[in-house]
Amino acid sequence: MSDDNSFNRMRRGETAPPPVLTLLGGVIREVDTAAGRLRTDYVGAPSFLNPAGMVQGGMLCAMLDDLCASLVDATLAPGEAVATLNLNVSFLRGARPGPLQGLSAMVRRGRDIAYVNAELRQEGEPVATATATCKIIRRV
Numbered sequence: 001m002s003d004d005n006s007f008n009r010m011r012r013g014e015t016a017p018p019p020v021l022t023l024l025g026g027v028i029r030e031v032d033t034a035a036g037r038l039r040t041d042y043v044g045a046p047s048f049l050n051p052a053g054m055v056q057g058g059m060l061c062a063m064l065d066d067l068c069a070s071l072v073d074a075t076l077a078p079g080e081a082v083a084t085l086n087l088n089v090s091f092l093r094g095a096r097p098g099p100l101q102g103l104s105a106m107v108r109r110g111r112d113i114a115y116v117n118a119e120l121r122q123e124g125e126p127v128a129t130a131t132a133t134c135k136i137i138r139r140v
Helices: 006-011 019-023 057-073
Strands: 027-032 037-044 080-091 098-109 113-122 125-138
Touching (some): 019 057, 057 080, 057 125
């Protein structure tokens, strides 16, 4: 991991966080690239609710995608970027409005592809899980 990658510049406040992180109420709590782990908190906002009063599944998918891609982003060198190729989500229970805790774990990171698992919890209970395949892109 480089101290000069976009993820670390954002963490130091040198660049703005991605708009989706702000939209989701995301706050990065901890990142450990050596262990391959990232912990982020999110907020299930009232505007995210479906007619049943639960956080809409697409918003949970956005949180899970952010968890996976952010962990890979933390490992990149300057001039590299990440794109999610595949996100496989399992919904385990409904999420109510309010705080959600996310944890992602690197399964394997190669030169061009990374595999990541993620989980969202609410009040200590799992809400949704995901596995992602991410592409590492080298900008010219």
